[in-house]
Amino acid sequence: MSERINSAWSPSSREKERAQARKRISRKQAVVAAVSSIIVIGSLLTIVVTSPGWAVVKKTFFDINYGREVFPTVISGLWINLQLTFIGGACIGVIALGLALMRTTKSPALTPFRFLATAYVDIFRGAPLILIILLVGFGVPALRLHGISSNVIFLGTVAVVLTYSAYVAEVIRSGILSIHPSQRAAARSLGLTSGQTMRYVVLPQAIRRVVPPLLNDFVSLLKDTGLVSILGVTDAVRAAQINASRTFNYTPYVVAAILFLLITIPMTRYTDRAIRQRTNAQNAEGAI
Amino acid sequence: MSYVLELSHIRKSFGNELVLNDLSLSVQEHTATVLIGASGSGKSTLLRCINLLESIDDGQIFLDGVEISDPLINVDEVRRKLGMVFQSFNLFPHKTVLENITLAPIKVQLKSKEEAVDAAMTLLKRFDLADKADQYPDRLSGGQQQRVAIIRSLAINPRLLLLDEITSALDPVLVNEVLSIVRDLKSDGMTMVLATHEMGFATQVADEVCFLESGNILERGTAQEVLHNPKNLKTQDFLKRVHQAGRL
Numbered sequence: 127m128s129e130r131i132n133s134a135w136s137p138s139s140r141e142k143e144r145a146q147a148r149k150r151i152s153r154k155q156a157v158v159a160a161v162s163s164i165i166v167i168g169s170l171l172t173i174v175v176t177s178p179g180w181a182v183v184k185k186t187f188f189d190i191n192y193g194r195e196v197f198p199t200v201i202s203g204l205w206i207n208l209q210l211t212f213i214g215g216a217c218i219g220v221i222a223l224g225l226a227l228m229r230t231t232k233s234p235a236l237t238p239f240r241f242l243a244t245a246y247v248d249i250f251r252g253a254p255l256i257l258i259i260l261l262v263g264f265g266v267p268a269l270r271l272h273g274i275s276s277n278v279i280f281l282g283t284v285a286v287v288l289t290y291s292a293y294v295a296e297v298i299r300s301g302i303l304s305i306h307p308s309q310r311a312a313a314r315s316l317g318l319t320s321g322q323t324m325r326y327v328v329l330p331q332a333i334r335r336v337v338p339p340l341l342n343d344f345v346s347l348l349k350d351t352g353l354v355s356i357l358g359v360t361d362a363v364r365a366a367q368i369n370a371s372r373t374f375n376y377t378p379y380v381v382a383a384i385l386f387l388l389i390t391i392p393m394t395r396y397t398d399r400a401i402r403q404r405t406n407a408q409n410a411e412g413a414i
Numbered sequence: 415m416s417y418v419l420e421l422s423h424i425r426k427s428f429g430n431e432l433v434l435n436d437l438s439l440s441v442q443e444h445t446a447t448v449l450i451g452a453s454g455s456g457k458s459t460l461l462r463c464i465n466l467l468e469s470i471d472d473g474q475i476f477l478d479g480v481e482i483s484d485p486l487i488n489v490d491e492v493r494r495k496l497g498m499v500f501q502s503f504n505l506f507p508h509k510t511v512l513e514n515i516t517l518a519p520i521k522v523q524l525k526s527k528e529e530a531v532d533a534a535m536t537l538l539k540r541f542d543l544a545d546k547a548d549q550y551p552d553r554l555s556g557g558q559q560q561r562v563a564i565i566r567s568l569a570i571n572p573r574l575l576l577l578d579e580i581t582s583a584l585d586p587v588l589v590n591e592v593l594s595i596v597r598d599l600k601s602d603g604m605t606m607v608l609a610t611h612e613m614g615f616a617t618q619v620a621d622e623v624c625f626l627e628s629g630n631i632l633e634r635g636t637a638q639e640v641l642h643n644p645k646n647l648k649t650q651d652f653l654k655r656v657h658q659a660g661r662l
Contacts, residue, residue: 312504312563315465316518316570317494326517330508 203365222294250292282354301332451626457609497567557588577608
């Protein structure tokens with residue numbers, strides 16, 4: 127047991143000197159940081175603003191009035207991206223978990239599934255997302271299968287889900303493999319079957335461990351939903367494109383980019399914090 | 415005489431390394447068999463083979479006369495009759511103490527939650543850990559964690575308890591609180607096979623001490639015979655080294 131902190135403590139004169147010295151050092155560091163930032167950012171801005179084409183760029187990319195005019199159409203497009211992200215994200219979670227479990231199973235009855243899951247991950251992780259979107263978006267309707275929707279939003283979502291399930295499956299699988307074998311040995315020695323060991327001991331720990339990288343993938347997913355615009359889905363990217371090609375003013379692209387950033391930057395910050403907390407927790411856990 | 419556990423001519427190798435070499439051992443009910451020997455002599459591997467966590471290359475293992483080394487046996491059912499405690503505790507870090515203990519009774523033995531919790535609380539009270547029931551393992555000291563691990567293995571009412579150097583990861587002050595549980599279990603009549611480096615403790619609980627060297631039992635007998643009056647030169651040498659290290 128540690129001693130209770132003595133409330134009557136007052137810092138010694140030596141400690142007061144040290145505190146002042148620390149304050150001086152940190153003040154000096156703040157000045158250096160500010161000066162360096164002003165110089166670097168200032169020169170970058172100067173280079174851009176004094177460039178020969180800046181007047182034209184300013185008019186075609188940063189036209190505030192036009193930006194305001196297209197804002198409603200772009201933001202209603204962004205709503206499609208968000209829907210796609212959340213509905214797709216839910217499907218991806220379920221499929222990826224299934225794939226990860228299939229790939230880590232040792233049960234002989236599931237051997238063909240293990241093989242199929244591996245092939246699936248290889249294919250969809252290895253092919254560019256944009257190709258998968260084009261193949262699904264134009265290939266599936268060409269099959270003229272009865273009962274399969276040829277709605278481009280649906281097909282675009284399917285393509286994104288197919289690809290991201292492969293990415294996320296690998297993240298979950300790496301989490302499963304990162305759980306120390308001694309945990310499995312302990313569970314099995316209590317008589318739990320391999321399935322129960324996975325469900326009650328391995329998976330809960332594995333998922334907790336991979337939440338930060340999964341949040342990263344979630345940010346990427348939101349951005350990549352912009353790719354379904356090539357199928358003609360009127361998402362934020364497509365809405366910006368329509369407006370831009372109508373007037374040859376590219377401000378709508380900047381508006382779309384800023385809207386994406388307004389969502390993704392807070393998400394990335396949150397993810398970074400989650401990763402840091404996770405790392406700290408793991409360090410505290412020591413050998414586990 | 416019927417034995418709880420019988421090992422006959424066990425052989426086990428990892429790659430080119432022969433870890434258990436023609437080892438035979440019988441364990442009677444209500445007795446404690448202590449395995450001693452240098453690191454790498456095969457003590458841990460032997461315990462893991464008994465619990466079917468490792469497969470054997472040759473020989474037979476019988477539990478209550480049933481051959482459990484038969485490849486057709488249901489390993490989960492065998493393990494339900496065996497409790498195992500590990501050197502590194504291996505508690506489940508995402509579960510509380512109580513959840514760690516009740517997991518197997520609920521999921522494996524299909525007891526009701528109330529029944530499992532009652533039984534777990536009785537054990538926790540007996541070993542002075544009742545106030546830790548809702549804590550997570552990382553809030554506990556090493557000695558407390560190992561005591562919880564022992565209780566977890568007791569909760570499935572094992573026929574035989576396997577203890578694999580359960581105090582080796584603990585500092586000397588905490589060793590005793592763990593060993594006193596084992597002494598209690600011994601006086602309850604629990605059948606145990608344990609690997610340990612604590613020779614004083616071995617003297618107190620062992621009905622039979624086996625000295626392992628290069629995967630075989632070189633000398634066996636009562637604690638008095640093996641630990642205090644060893645006949646084999648290698649046993650004498652090993653005990654001398656243990657003595658020099660201040661562990662006897």
